[in-house]
Structure formats: structure tokens, C-alpha cells
Amino acid sequence: MSKIIGTIVVDTNRCKGCALCVEACPQKIIALARRVNASGYNYAELAGKDCIGCASCGIVCPDGCITVYRKKTE
Numbered sequence: 001m002s003k004i005i006g007t008i009v010v011d012t013n014r015c016k017g018c019a020l021c022v023e024a025c026p027q028k029i030i031a032l033a034r035r036v037n038a039s040g041y042n043y044a045e046l047a048g049k050d051c052i053g054c055a056s057c058g059i060v061c062p063d064g065c066i067t068v069y070r071k072k073t074e
Contacts, residue, residue: 008066021056021061033045053068055068
């Protein structure tokens with residue numbers, strides 16, 4: 001049976017740190033970074049390795065900053 005492994009890429013320059021993605025993640029592996037972007041916002045980042053590629057974070061992101069990638073493994 002194949003398993004889906006996911007990951008996300010956050011456009012850190014566009015992220016405003018609203019944390020909607022943090023709340024939407026069922027795996028609770030997205031967090032706001034301690035660092036800030038050029039606009040002074042703490043941006044979202046992947047803080048774990050158990051992403052399932054569900055895209056909940058990308059769906060709720062109001063600025064479209066999150067790209068979700070999925071890979072099927074055997």
C-alpha cells in the first residue's frame with residue numbers, strides 16, 4: 001500500500017504571520033518562525049516532518065503564500 005508524504009513551501013516574503021495555517025494543520029507541524037521577513041512579520045514555517053500533504057494550510061492562507069507538494073511512496 002502506498003503512502004503519501006507531503007511538504008510545504010512558504011513564500012516568506014509575502015507571509016503576514018496570521019497563523020491561520022498553524023490552526024488549520026491537523027498534524028500541528030506548522031509554526032511561526034522567530035525570525036521576521038522584510039516586512040517585519042513572523043512568517044510560517046514547517047516545524048516537523050510528518051506532513052501528510054492535506055493542503056489545509058494552503059486552502060486557508062488568505063495571501064496564497066503556501067504551496068503544498070505531495071509524493072506517493074511505495
